[in-house]
Amino acid sequence: MTVSRGLVEAQGTRFACLDPLLPAMAPPPDGDVITAALPDGSRVAGVLQRQVHDRMSAARLWSATEVWELTPLLGAAGAAGMDALLRAWRGRMDRVGPAERDSACVLTWPSRDAEATRALLDHGLVPLSVIAVRRHPPVPGPRRPQVTDTPPIPNTPPVPNTSPVPNTPPVRNTPPVPGALVIRRATPADVDSVLNLALAELRYSAMVGSTVDRPEAAGLKRRTLAERLAAGGPAWLAERDGIAVALAECALVTSEPGNWTSTRLPTGRWGYVNCVSVLPGARGGGIGQRLMAHAHRELHRLGTVGTYLYYNPPNPLSSVFWPRQGYRPLWTVWEVRPAGALR
The missing domain is CATH 3.40.630 (Aminopeptidase)
Known part of the structure; x- marks a missing residue:
């Protein structure tokens, strides 16, 4: 019909x-x-x-x-x-x-x-x-030089040469400051750390949204994450003293006529933020905000017009965090469980 x-x-x-x-x-x-x-x-x-x-x-x-x-x-x-x-x-x-x-x-x-x-x-x-x-904010264009009618000052002494003195020893890389946050791209070797953070997010979301913490969760997550990391999917870890404390696991999605994404998003290449997780002991210090600022810059650099994600309105953390990062609802997913509870 x-x-x-x-x-x-x-x-x-x-x-x-x-x-x-x-x-x-x-x-x-x-x-x-x-x-x-x-x-x-x-x-x-x-x-x-x-x-x-x-x-x-x-x-x-x-x-x-x-x-x-x-x-x-x-x-x-x-x-x-x-x-x-x-x-x-x-x-x-x-x-x-x-x-x-x-x-x-x-x-x-x-x-x-x-x-x-x-x-x-x-x-x-x-x-x-x-x-x-x-939506990614517009990239500011180059500043146009200001033209003035001020005449040059006569007899201005030449600017001294500030080039390095010969035989100056090279500048060495500064070791990380203890306790400083380091953000880096996740690799296949990080699958255990990525899995630990992804499961922490899943277990929290299961209390406040549509996520279900099933017995098969760890195995399913490990398989999926290993495949994405092996394929070079965009994911970043925030580390403190070498310990991963936060994860942003993302993907690149194209919305074009005929595919499912085009029913939800305007045409273009989008960054999909699949999972963002900060360990409980590290929350409240701005780590998530710094991690997402980094992820947004990198996804923009990869040619995306913006980013999208799913979050749970009943979640007391994400319902506050994501609007502060510039996100706003486009579609709402309404649900009733079990199906027989529909009135």
Whole structure:
């Protein structure tokens, strides 16, 4: 079954008014179509997809095993359209039968659509994570020399030669100051340190967001991180006295027509901040800010137009830290677990 093109076009126009940074509306994915009628006789629709992740899939570290994901197509309808569609979704879940405990209903919607928020909350969905973006600040151009009409001062003595005196011994590298922070690129040899920091972030996030600390987490993380480091993926460690105390593990992603990223980000090459972790004993001293300033500079140097990441609004650390680094929500991922708890 196809979805009305008019709904897609009207929703694209509404999104552009909500937030100019949202990408152009893409055609809806394949899946089961749900429709709902509004009191004025108009209709809204949504495409429902079901996915069951394999037990050894890394996706189970940030997702329920069974996921029902809805892509709403509300056209120009606001809260009333969202409410009607969610009621229809609840009816569809009733016909499916009891959901597994490790399941979820998920919906991603523009963060700035406050009108739809009320309907989402009323149906039991929770804003567990957001996709936040940060544009790189413009690079300042070269300063133009100032032209003055002041005549040169006559008989100005020549500037003395300040070149090094011959036979001056070369300047030696200064050894690191004890306790000073050193930021460097992570290599495959750092996989144990990177894994330790990544697991610390996962365990904390599991208390305050959609992350799940599963028994397979260490093995899945080690495999994934080893592959990324071996491929030269951008990752940086902050060290103090040779001990890794913070990690920024990133990636380079291109948003172009036809790929999944283009449904979430404007066209261009983006830096993806996958995991930032500071060990508990090292928090509160500005290490994370210094590490991310370094990562932002390096990702900009690699030709990205900006960076994006996921963070959990219920997280008392990241919900404060990331806005201070210049990030702001673009999309909110609404979720309810288990799937049968949808109202």
